[in-house]
Amino acid sequence: MMLDGLQEILFTLRQNKLRTLLTAFGVFWGIFMLIVLLGAGRGMQNGVLDDFGSDVLDFIIVWSGDTSVAYRGMGLGRHIRLDRSDVQAVSQQISGIGVISGETVLGRGLINYANKNSNAEIHGIPDEYFDVKSDVPFNLGRRVDPLDIDQIRKVALIGTTVAERLFSAGEDPVGKDIRVKDVVMKVVGVFYDKGNRGRNSERVYLPQSTFTRVFGGSDRIDAIWLRPAPGVDGFELEKKVVALLKRRHDVAPDDRRGVNSFNMATPAQNVLGLFVGINVFIWFVGLGTLMAGIVGVSNIMIITVKERTREIGIRKALGATPFSIVGPLLLESTLVTGIAGYLGLVFGVGLLELVAMGLRAAGTKLPYFMNPEVNFRVAVTAILLLVTVGVLAGLMPALRAAKITPIEAMRAE
Amino acid sequence: MDMIELQGVHKYYRTGDQALHVLKGIDLTIREGELVSIMGSSGSGKSTLLNILGILDGYDSGSYVLAGQQMGHLRGGEAARMRNQLLGFIFQSFNLLPFKNAVENVALPLYYQGVGRRERNHRAEKFLDMVGLAERRTFMPNQLSGGEKQRVAIARALVGSPKVILADEPTGALDSHTTQEVMSLLKDVHQGGKTIVLVTHEMDLASQTQRQIFLKDGQISTRQHFDVQPETVG
Numbered sequence A: 001m002m003l004d005g006l007q008e009i010l011f012t013l014r015q016n017k018l019r020t021l022l023t024a025f026g027v028f029w030g031i032f033m034l035i036v037l038l039g040a041g042r043g044m045q046n047g048v049l050d051d052f053g054s055d056v057l058d059f060i061i062v063w064s065g066d067t068s069v070a071y072r073g074m075g076l077g078r079h080i081r082l083d084r085s086d087v088q089a090v091s092q093q094i095s096g097i098g099v100i101s102g103e104t105v106l107g108r109g110l111i112n113y114a115n116k117n118s119n120a121e122i123h124g125i126p127d128e129y130f131d132v133k134s135d136v137p138f139n140l141g142r143r144v145d146p147l148d149i150d151q152i153r154k155v156a157l158i159g160t161t162v163a164e165r166l167f168s169a170g171e172d173p174v175g176k177d178i179r180v181k182d183v184v185m186k187v188v189g190v191f192y193d194k195g196n197r198g199r200n201s202e203r204v205y206l207p208q209s210t211f212t213r214v215f216g217g218s219d220r221i222d223a224i225w226l227r228p229a230p231g232v233d234g235f236e237l238e239k240k241v242v243a244l245l246k247r248r249h250d251v252a253p254d255d256r257r258g259v260n261s262f263n264m265a266t267p268a269q270n271v272l273g274l275f276v277g278i279n280v281f282i283w284f285v286g287l288g289t290l291m292a293g294i295v296g297v298s299n300i301m302i303i304t305v306k307e308r309t310r311e312i313g314i315r316k317a318l319g320a321t322p323f324s325i326v327g328p329l330l331l332e333s334t335l336v337t338g339i340a341g342y343l344g345l346v347f348g349v350g351l352l353e354l355v356a357m358g359l360r361a362a363g364t365k366l367p368y369f370m371n372p373e374v375n376f377r378v379a380v381t382a383i384l385l386l387v388t389v390g391v392l393a394g395l396m397p398a399l400r401a402a403k404i405t406p407i408e409a410m411r412a413e
Numbered sequence B: 001m002d003m004i005e006l007q008g009v010h011k012y013y014r015t016g017d018q019a020l021h022v023l024k025g026i027d028l029t030i031r032e033g034e035l036v037s038i039m040g041s042s043g044s045g046k047s048t049l050l051n052i053l054g055i056l057d058g059y060d061s062g063s064y065v066l067a068g069q070q071m072g073h074l075r076g077g078e079a080a081r082m083r084n085q086l087l088g089f090i091f092q093s094f095n096l097l098p099f100k101n102a103v104e105n106v107a108l109p110l111y112y113q114g115v116g117r118r119e120r121n122h123r124a125e126k127f128l129d130m131v132g133l134a135e136r137r138t139f140m141p142n143q144l145s146g147g148e149k150q151r152v153a154i155a156r157a158l159v160g161s162p163k164v165i166l167a168d169e170p171t172g173a174l175d176s177h178t179t180q181e182v183m184s185l186l187k188d189v190h191q192g193g194k195t196i197v198l199v200t201h202e203m204d205l206a207s208q209t210q211r212q213i214f215l216k217d218g219q220i221s222t223r224q225h226f227d228v229q230p231e232t233v234g
Helices: A002-015 A017-051 A084-093 A146-150 A160-166 A195-201 A208-215 A234-248 A265-307 A309-317 A322-362 A376-403 A406-411 B046-053 B076-086 B102-113 B117-130 B146-159 B176-191
Strands: A060-064 A097-113 A116-125 A138-141 A155-159 A177-180 A183-191 A203-207 A223-228 A259-263 B002-015 B018-031 B035-039 B061-066 B087-091 B164-168 B195-199 B211-216 B219-224
Touching: A002 A017, A002 A322, A017 A265, A017 A322, A017 A376, A060 A234, A084 A097, A084 A223, A084 A234, A097 A160, A097 A208, A116 A160, A116 A208, A146 A208, A155 A160, A155 A177, A160 A183, A160 A195, A203 A208, A223 A234, A234 A259, A259 A265, A265 A309, A265 A322, A265 A376, A309 A322, A309 A406, A309 B076, A322 A376, A322 B076, B002 B046, B002 B195, B018 B046, B018 B195, B018 B219, B035 B046, B035 B176, B046 B061, B046 B164, B046 B195, B076 B087, B076 B102, B087 B146, B102 B117, B102 B146, B117 B146, B146 B164, B146 B176, B164 B176, B176 B195
Parallel strands: A116 A203, A155 A183, B035 B195, B035 B211, B087 B164, B164 B195
Antiparallel strands: A060 A223, A060 A259, A097 A116, A097 A177, A097 A223, A138 A183, A155 A203, A177 A183, B002 B018, B002 B061, B211 B219
């Protein structure tokens, strides 16, 4: 019976090849555009997020400067100096901190290996530092560990840019002794930080304790890096940390220079918000295009029913139940939308893959565009949407056909 | 046994706020195995009556019992099943599906009975054979003459083994020679034990039936019968 019904439908569709083809094309085009647009949107999103570099999107950085507001009898222009006790106080007095790390910066200095040299920013860091920068990949070797700190080991982590300048291609920097401002350090790891458009890789990291021992500065800290614990509001945390540091250093609460902070969540939120907007727009345009296709299907089904009114009347007289009239019509519209939509999906995803493959093969990096892709959930949603809409497109005309009495139907010419 | 029993059936056609009273209290009984004709001038309500008998149209009041079952207020699906199992239709304009060949047209009622394709075609061919169209089984309707089309339609009306055949001016579109062919075919069917209700305005045809029912202005005016066979009206 089922096969019989299907054959009937295929027969009707074959009767009107051009019409079926054009209708199907409408749906095909709708889904194709939706998928391509979504993929392109995702490609832009990937490209922009890539620009954030290796930074996690929720870190907060707090640093100090000169006061700009007179407070408690002290004039403005006073330099605020953070130290390790501040890091300790913050981590002890404020809850909701996931990771916290101080960072001391020396500025740029000469780095030598054999007869080659390079200029790099020298930082002193505790081993927690790379918990904050958890997305920084280590191409070779390892990160700083607690033993390096405890034993004040003379080890260094160098960025890929520094490694390229000091070592010839194919040479493994790990285990080699380099000189950092004339102090010999053993390279234990090579990292690549694409932040700052790769310039963050022009750095050398030393264990905090080693850094202090070699370059002085006692327990000075230039910046405090932290990340909120999961589920904690980063903006609230940022405010609390800044307020605590201001209290500890007698900085006026409204002083914006004495203690500064930057929360990565702000630009991240803006960009992600922008992409929510873009996505809404894409769905709006894509669904609009799809809707046009669906209206086409509905239209054709209305015409089909009108054309076949007499046939429907005859069939009813011979014993066709309303269901056996509605069923095939629904199946017909579902079949057309389903197959056309599926092809649209396949071609859309195919085009995106082709573009992504082309970009990868050519090795080009477009600004703000990377890996156009459509995720599986979206594809499944699109298919479900199509089938539902296909049924709906056929429903109205089909119900009309079911309601018409056989006598009326048979009178139609 | 009464095959068809109508009591006080009224039917109105409504257009806007005007109602046309088409059938004004029809009482009619047709026994099993009868060959009855319904006559009347155009507009007398005879087609409306046949449509009600065929459950193709509803009525406003009264009762209709077909083969012992109440036919009032059936839902779409039930009405369709009743038509499929109890009734066979023959129309003036044949009403064959133009894109199906003779066998497929004849087999259509069996499709709605859920009979498989092979069995359907086998039975359809048997009935085409019976109406003398064995060689035309793969012909499309537009390749058949008027008489042949009506014979296909008769085969289609019979294939589902209905209890009653309803024929609405079955020879209206045929020449006199073909008319007689079709009529004798109907009489053969009747001999086979089927109840047949024939709507016609041709006295000639009506006279070949056991009983004539005359409709005038939506009412049965007189009942006449020609003694083809002993009267069976109760």
